[in-house]
Amino acid sequence: MKDTAHTAAFDVNDWTRQDQMPHFLCPGCGHGIALRALAWALHEQGIDKDRLAVVSGIGCSGRLSAHIDANTFHTTHGRPLTFATGLKLARPDLHVVVITGDGDCLAIGGNHLIHAARRNLDITCLMLNNEIYGMTGGQVSPTTAEGRYTSTTPMGNTEPTFDACALAAAAGAGFVGREVTMQVLALRDLIRQAVAHQGFSFVEVLSDCTEIYGRKNDLGASPEMMLAKKSAMRPFAYRNTVDVPFRPNHLRTGVIARGERPEYGAAYRAMAAGLRGEEGDA
Amino acid sequence: MQARWGTHGDHAIIVLAPASVAEAYSEPMRAVELSETLRVPVVVLLDEVIGHLTETVDLAAVPETPEVWRKFATGPREGFQPCAVTEDLIPPMARPGDGYRAHCTGLTHAPGGFPTQVPEVASAAVTRTTDKLARHRARIDSWRVQDADDADLLIVAIGISARAARQAVRDLRAEGLKPGLFRPVTLWPFPEDALRETVARSGARAVLVPEMNQGQLVLEVERVLADRAPALRLNRIDGQPITPDEIAAAAREALA
Numbered sequence: 010m011k012d013t014a015h016t017a018a019f020d021v022n023d024w025t026r027q028d029q030m031p032h033f034l035c036p037g038c039g040h041g042i043a044l045r046a047l048a049w050a051l052h053e054q055g056i057d058k059d060r061l062a063v064v065s066g067i068g069c070s071g072r073l074s075a076h077i078d079a080n081t082f083h084t085t086h087g088r089p090l091t092f093a094t095g096l097k098l099a100r101p102d103l104h105v106v107v108i109t110g111d112g113d114c115l116a117i118g119g120n121h122l123i124h125a126a127r128r129n130l131d132i133t134c135l136m137l138n139n140e141i142y143g144m145t146g147g148q149v150s151p152t153t154a155e156g157r158y159t160s161t162t163p164m165g166n167t168e169p170t171f172d173a174c175a176l177a178a179a180a181g182a183g184f185v186g187r188e189v190t191m192q193v194l195a196l197r198d199l200i201r202q203a204v205a206h207q208g209f210s211f212v213e214v215l216s217d218c219t220e221i222y223g224r225k226n227d228l229g230a231s232p233e234m235m236l237a238k239k240s241a242m243r244p245f246a247y248r249n250t251v252d253v254p255f256r257p258n259h260l261r262t263g264v265i266a267r268g269e270r271p272e273y274g275a276a277y278r279a280m281a282a283g284l285r286g287e288e289g290d291a
Numbered sequence: 292m293q294a295r296w297g298t299h300g301d302h303a304i305i306v307l308a309p310a311s312v313a314e315a316y317s318e319p320m321r322a323v324e325l326s327e328t329l330r331v332p333v334v335v336l337l338d339e340v341i342g343h344l345t346e347t348v349d350l351a352a353v354p355e356t357p358e359v360w361r362k363f364a365t366g367p368r369e370g371f372q373p374c375a376v377t378e379d380l381i382p383p384m385a386r387p388g389d390g391y392r393a394h395c396t397g398l399t400h401a402p403g404g405f406p407t408q409v410p411e412v413a414s415a416a417v418t419r420t421t422d423k424l425a426r427h428r429a430r431i432d433s434w435r436v437q438d439a440d441d442a443d444l445l446i447v448a449i450g451i452s453a454r455a456a457r458q459a460v461r462d463l464r465a466e467g468l469k470p471g472l473f474r475p476v477t478l479w480p481f482p483e484d485a486l487r488e489t490v491a492r493s494g495a496r497a498v499l500v501p502e503m504n505q506g507q508l509v510l511e512v513e514r515v516l517a518d519r520a521p522a523l524r525l526n527r528i529d530g531q532p533i534t535p536d537e538i539a540a541a542a543r544e545a546l547a
Contacts, residue, residue, distance in 0.1 A: 026394075029405060062387045075394050075405055080387035083396035083406075096387065103387055 015143055020109035024048035024058070026078050029246065031074060035143075038189040038230030039216030042188070044073050046193055046214075047106070049202035060101045063090050064093040065119060069144045069218075070110035087118030090125040093132050102272050111138040115171050117152040122211075126162075126180035126271040127253050129208045135200065136173055136211065138219040147221040159226040163255075173213045178266035179273075185266040191214045191235040202264065209270045215242075300419055303424040305333040305431055306448045306479040312346045316353040316478070321433075329427055330381050331420075336406055336478075337502070340532050341452035356361045373404040374416065380423035400402040424480060433476040434485045438464060442471025444545050445495040445520075447477055447486065447512050451532050458535035463542055470542050471495065483515040490520050497545055501525040501533045 017023075024049065034041050051061065058079045065074035066088035068137035074081040080103070084092040089107045096104045114122050114136045125132065141159060142148040149159040151171040158165060178185045184206040188196040196214065217223060217234040228234050244264045293299040298423040303324055309318045315337060322333040362383040364371060385391035399413040404452040407413055424431060438460055439445060446456045463470045465523045475482050475491050490498065498520050500509040505525050513522045520533040526543045527533050 058392060059390045060388055075396065080385075081392075081394045083394065083398065100387060132452055226541055 019049050019052045021045050021048055022136055024052065024078055025076050029076050031119070032076055034069065035218075035220040037217070037219030037234075038143075039139065039214075039218075039231070039235065040069055040073060040137055042190040043135065043196070043214045043216055044076060044194040045109075046190075047135060047200055048077065048107065049193075049197045050129055050204060051106075053197070054201050054204050056104050060103050062100075062105045064089045064095075064096065064105065065108040065110060066110070066113035067144075068110040068113050069109050070113060070143065071074070072144075073108050073137075082198060087113050087116070088116060088121060089113070090121040090132070090134065094125060094130055096268050097132055098274055100163075101131075105133070106204070107132060107134045109134065109136050111136065111140060111152040111171075111173070112142045112148075112150040115176070119151070123176065123180040125157055126182035126209050128212065129181060129183055129270050130273040131207055131209070132178075133200070133203045133206075133210045134212070135203075136213050138173065138213055138218045138282060139222065141222040143216045143218045143221045143251070147171075147218075147225060153222075154200040157241075159222070160225075172212065172260065174260075174265045177211040178262070181209075181270065182211045182266065183268055183270055184264070186211070186212035186264045187215065187262050188215040189235065189238045189262060190217065195262070198291045199264070206267075208270060214275070215258070215262075301421055302338075303331065303421045304479065305329075305331060305424070307333065307335045308476060308478040309335065309337055310341060310342050310450050310453045310474060310476075312341075313348045313353070314476070315341065316350070318352045320357055324359050324463060325357045325431060327357070328381075329362045329423065330361050330384065330474065331424065331432075341454075347487060358533035361485060364389065364393075365516045367390075372402040373399055375402045376415070376419055380419055380426055381547075385469040400434070428480065428484075431477055431480065432482040433483060434473075434475060435474045435484045436489055438469075439471035439476075439489050439493050441469055442493040442495045443469045444472050444542055445471050445490055445493060445498045446538065447473045447498050447500050447508065447522075449478060449504065449508065452503060452538075455533050456501060456538050459538035459542060460541050461500075462535060468543065468546055470499075470546070473498075481511050482514065486512070486515050487519070488540065495520055497521045497523055499523045499525060499536050499538070499541055499545055503527050503533060 015255050061079040063074045064080050064082045065071040066084055066089040071083055074083050084090055089109050093105045093107045108163045128265050138152050140152050140153045147160040149162045149166050153159055153166045156165045170171050171291055174185045184203050187201045188199050200212055203212045223234050307318045307322055309315045319335050322335050322350050326333040360464055364383040364385045368390050375382050387394035394404045399416050401407040401412050448456045456472050460470050460472050471493055473486055498521055499521055500512050502508050505526055505528055509522050509524050523545055
């Protein structure tokens with residue numbers, strides 16, 4: 010089957026495995042919004058589910074792959090990008106999407122992220138950033154905001170946070186973007202662009218962990234957390250025109266970086282074909 | 292248990308331990324063959340000395356890249372179970388793109404592939420993977436013997452220690468003594484039946500286990516041989532490989 014332009018209206022139930030319901034996410038968790046936005050983007054992009062592979066790591070984000078009606082792989086902690094790299098190299102005909110979290114992608118799998126970005130293999134990496142290791146009991150993560158309380162920073166976090174998009178862009182990712190869960194349509198469109206991009210694309214979704222992180226830091230319920238995230242963002246369309254009312258050092262949303270570099274899989278296959286004395290397929 | 296064994300649960304994997312540059316070529320081929328046909332991770336581990344060896348290898352004798360593949364799922368998509376308990380305990384793998392849209396997880400899973408916390412289903416999933424290796428041990432086990440048929444003392448060693456032991460056996464045989472060598476090539480699962488049979492056949496009074504640590508392989512040998520033969524130790528932990536002379540000296544003492 011080939012991917013076809015979508016004609017039917019989007020129904021998230023077409024993309025999720027009904028026999029895996031109910032899902033295990035906490036009430037108020039932003040990950041479900043990200044999952045819906047991903048499915049919506051894939052629907053709009055006309056992706057064939059049989060040719061879609063979703064690879065996830067460990068953590069709350071890791072459990073999402075089981076809910077998508079596709080070829081899904083729930084792999085080891087920090088390593089979804091390595092599994093995805095092997096899968097995409099072996100099967101370039103598949104669309105490969107990675108779902109990972111801030112701990113999975115930036116701490117345990119940080120090494121794999123920079124090398125996946127450097128190689129520029131045609132994979133879409135969706136990093137759900139909830140600033141915490143939620144599933145394992147609320148330990149501090151590389152994106153936990155300074156001063157915040159976690160189970161391992163009971164006096165407040167003194168570590169600076171990682172800017173995942175800056176890291177991915179610096180390492181060579183061809184497409185880098187960020188969005189908040191509150192902006193579902195913008196998030197959908199951003200993911201759609203990332204999936205369409207030929208090369209390594211990285212999308213950071215600013216999600217919220219209401220139960221573990223929000224509760225411990227008195228950040229309110231999910232709507233308050235989402236609104237706070239949104240108000241702290243500077244939409245990319247605003248560029249550098251104003252610093253006020255945006256607070257300094259807060260993150261931008263939208264497409265952060267974009268560039269065309271040779272896609273690794275094509276380069277690899279061209280070299281292999283050359284060694285066999287064939288014409289390259291690049 | 293996690294810190295000691297790398298896991299607190301049970302996972303059956305295969306470890307191959309080459310002891311020469313030739314085996315550094317051939318054992319990875321066997322690893323691919325076992326991994327593909329049994330659907331199990333296979334680890335090939337060299338010790339540092341073997342890893343740095345330069346020696347002549349007859350590449351013509353190295354097996355070709357095995358033309359074997361894991362079993363891929365065929366048949367109806369509907370109701371397909373990616374982790375079903377099949378006759379040979381090796382479930383066929385759903386190949387992405389073939390239309391099965393299966394799920395694969397490292398969590399304890401049901402035959403349908405999705406995580407489960409149902410105790411009897413979880414237990415069955417772990418048992419299947421361990422039973423799988425037990426069922427196919429005839430293909431997995433691999434070992435080499437030297438002068439073992441009439442050995443009074445059997446040396447059990449792997450890697451570079453086995454290379455030193457090989458020379459020691461030659462030297463001692465030239466003196467008229469009767470040592471033998473048993474070398475596991477598949478280290479895990481440990482070839483316990485082969486070791487028991489070799490000891491029984493040779494009538495060895497004891498085994499000697501030279502290794503470059505304070506005694507790890509010897510624990511497995513003691514477990515396997517229990518009351519059949521005492522396991523003597525020869526250990527170096529100073530970063531220098533054990534020499535043939537050291538093994539020969541320990542063997543002479545044991546045979547005295």
